Amino acid sequence: MNTKQKIALVTGASSGIGEATAQQLALAGYRVYGTSRRGGQVAQRAFQMLALDVTQDASVDAAVRQLIQLEGRIDLLVNNAGFGVAAAAAEESSMAQAQAIFDTNFFGMVRMTRAVVPHMRRQKSGRIINIGSVLGFLPMPYMALYSATKHAVAGYSESLDHELRTQGIRVSVVEPAYINTPFDANQVPPDAPLDVYREIRAGVEKRVKEVLVGADGPGVVADTVLQAAAATQPKLRYAPGLARRMRLLRRFAPASVLDAGVRKDLRLAA
Numbered sequence: 001m002n003t004k005q006k007i008a009l010v011t012g013a014s015s016g017i018g019e020a021t022a023q024q025l026a027l028a029g030y031r032v033y034g035t036s037r038r039g040g041q042v043a044q045r046a047f048q049m050l051a052l053d054v055t056q057d058a059s060v061d062a063a064v065r066q067l068i069q070l071e072g073r074i075d076l077l078v079n080n081a082g083f084g085v086a087a088a089a090a091e092e093s094s095m096a097q098a099q100a101i102f103d104t105n106f107f108g109m110v111r112m113t114r115a116v117v118p119h120m121r122r123q124k125s126g127r128i129i130n131i132g133s134v135l136g137f138l139p140m141p142y143m144a145l146y147s148a149t150k151h152a153v154a155g156y157s158e159s160l161d162h163e164l165r166t167q168g169i170r171v172s173v174v175e176p177a178y179i180n181t182p183f184d185a186n187q188v189p190p191d192a193p194l195d196v197y198r199e200i201r202a203g204v205e206k207r208v209k210e211v212l213v214g215a216d217g218p219g220v221v222a223d224t225v226l227q228a229a230a231a232t233q234p235k236l237r238y239a240p241g242l243a244r245r246m247r248l249l250r251r252f253a254p255a256s257v258l259d260a261g262v263r264k265d266l267r268l269a270a
Helices: 014-027 057-071 094-104 109-121 142-169 194-214 219-228 244-252 255-265
Strands: 005-012 030-037 049-050 076-077 127-133 167-173
Touching: 005 014, 005 057, 005 094, 014 030, 014 076, 014 219, 030 057, 057 076, 094 109, 094 142, 094 167, 109 127, 109 142, 109 167, 127 142, 127 219, 142 167, 167 219, 244 255
Parallel strands: 005 030, 005 076, 030 049, 076 127, 127 167
Antiparallel strands: none
């Protein structure tokens, strides 16, 4: 058992925010284990990879059990694994697709939390950081399902933090805005597209791609995760980069002004 370094487990660490976060934590002195469905170690990474599919109970339990056997403890869990549906009207995703995105983005986080928390309770310490999204407090049209999963992540995180404080465990949610990563390039298309939305969908996709060109890279999220992990008194919510301004707008701007601003930014008719 390693007694000198804190042990971190980061899901969805093969690319994007997860990879940047795992790398940043490793550079900060954590002993980091990243996960992906395929696992495997890749050169130039400062952390090890475990095979883990967050949609499968047995896979989650096996990976956590393996890590406990290797290290004896888990000090930090970063729930990052997730995927999105490319710009699509809510009715353009089948029930199967809707359930799939919740199974990864929300229930995957729940599975990981259920597997890790008993070990953190026994050691009477731990941090859980869930990667949410600005869409978890400011929903975006044509991203209804993804927005819904991130609202669920935020609500779950807040409830969980209240529950676990007495056990020496704190929970935070990091809610970035647009981040330029392979995640955005690899979103799945809607599986029940309707012609009535075709032109609007194409316009929203074009606008999102334009914004992503100048968006922050995943390092801004990784820095915020490290900040939350190291904080003596961690905040419940962190909004890195552009998301800070969006949170202020959500809090203080009149609803009608914010509504008009969202539609104008996405080039949607009033």
